Amino acid sequence: MLQGIDHVAIAVTDIDATLAMYKKNFGVEPEHRETIDAYNVEVATLHVGGSCVELVQGLANDSPISKFVAKRGEGIHHIAFAVEDIHAALDDMRNRGVDLIDDEPRVGKSNSLVAFLHPGSTGRVLYELVQNRDEE
Numbered sequence: 001m002l003q004g005i006d007h008v009a010i011a012v013t014d015i016d017a018t019l020a021m022y023k024k025n026f027g028v029e030p031e032h033r034e035t036i037d038a039y040n041v042e043v044a045t046l047h048v049g050g051s052c053v054e055l056v057q058g059l060a061n062d063s064p065i066s067k068f069v070a071k072r073g074e075g076i077h078h079i080a081f082a083v084e085d086i087h088a089a090l091d092d093m094r095n096r097g098v099d100l101i102d103d104e105p106r107v108g109k110s111n112s113l114v115a116f117l118h119p120g121s122t123g124r125v126l127y128e129l130v131q132n133r134d135e136e
């Protein structure tokens with residue numbers, strides 16, 4: 001059911017400052033930047049070989065990312081697993097007794113469908129499921 005790690009997401013307070021750090025320390029430039037309305041965040045995607053790091057900054061104090069950073073500081077926020085069919089994956093998780101944060105997928109980066117699992121069911125780590133779709 002899980003096809004691989006789609007991305008690792010890092011919560012930041014200043015996406016430009018973190019991008020500058022990536023350029024200086026790793027020589028990596030962002031591939032993509034986008035505001036995601038469903039979560040009130042800005043995202044920058046960095047490709048590292050075949051893998052992807054996603055920087056996420058809250059755009060308002062009530063954004064989940066802003067709350068996370070206020071409580072725990074900047075750092076790793078979630079790990080995202082790629083799935084082929086997110087509705088089937090969510091049904092499967094439900095049948096396995098996993099608590100879901102998102103009962104229905106939301107539209108995420110680049111028109112993907114995404115849903116978060118409750119960390120209470122997954123060893124205190126926040127996981128996201130991602131079904132990539134063609135951009136419209």
Ligand code: CO
Nearest residue numbers: 009054080128
């Ligand atoms: Co994500």
